[in-house]
Amino acid sequence: MLISPSPHHALDKLNLDESGLVRALQAGDEQVFASVMDWYSGSLLRLAMSYVPSRAVAEEVVQETWMGVFEGIQRFESRSSFKTWLFRILTNRAKTRGIRESRYEPSGLSTSSPDADERPSLEDSLFIAEGSGMGHWKDPPHDWEPDTPERVLLSKECRAAIETAIENLPATQRQVMTLRDIEGVSSEEVCNILEISETNQRVLLHRARIRVRRELQPYVQGKNT
Structure with missing residues (x-):
């Protein structure tokens, strides 16, 4: 993304x-x-x-x-x-x-970490859980009708919602998602940059994508109504 x-x-x-x-x-x-x-x-x-x-x-x-x-x-x-x-x-x-500045706290994926304490929800059934498409919708919504004012407006609102959702992610999830999905950095490079394991990187990215896509559900529903 x-x-x-x-x-x-x-x-x-x-x-x-x-x-x-x-x-x-x-x-x-x-x-x-x-x-x-x-x-x-x-x-x-x-x-x-x-x-x-x-x-x-x-x-x-x-x-x-x-x-x-x-x-x-x-x-x-x-x-x-x-x-x-x-x-x-x-x-x-x-x-x-x-x-x-009292913002960043070093942490890994431990049982006490907010990133590690999340449990699957019913909403998780909407997303792919494994593989290269992990965290993406299983059934992507249809596109808006092209070249309409409504589409342009919703696109701008959706972009703003994505940026806000990413800003509100837990720090480690935000770091992984920023590198992987915004900057296009490879999985291996992300692990080297953040000094985390491949498993941790994969889990953090999956949870970040799910959180962001939950925030986008109102726009998805609007597209399909």
Whole structure:
């Protein structure tokens, strides 16, 4: 479920493969650095906002992240992808700021975690529980009639509802959903960025998708009436 364009075709637009990108950054190519900042800052901001209490603080975290990239690029050894390394810098700084701002609490999937304590509901029967389609509707609603004012209005309202629903997710669910469904990051990369297991990532994503889709039920019902 992508609700905004993903910036992760940066290497293609620069006509560089990843090793070429890293070499350019290590050589101090200001144009490449500015381009990478432009492509990734929005993605970093969305993720940072799941750790800290305000957009202003999130913007500061993003600036701190780019300072970390500038200071650390010479030590980058390609043990992970550049993107994973970049997002790891962001999450480390965001966690620190979040704790300082009393927003972020380190947690995993434990029996005391809000993310782990959810129980299946009757609504879960509406969604696919396993496989690549996990968390999606089993029977997708029909499209609105095309090119009508009602469709345009409902589309805007639905988008706003999606964004609000994501903002209201528990922090770990929001982080996973932001990376997977908004930024298009692979499952393996999400696990590396957030330092969680594949099982935890899969469960968190499933629960996040279900929560968001519950919020969209009024729009689904409106489409089918």
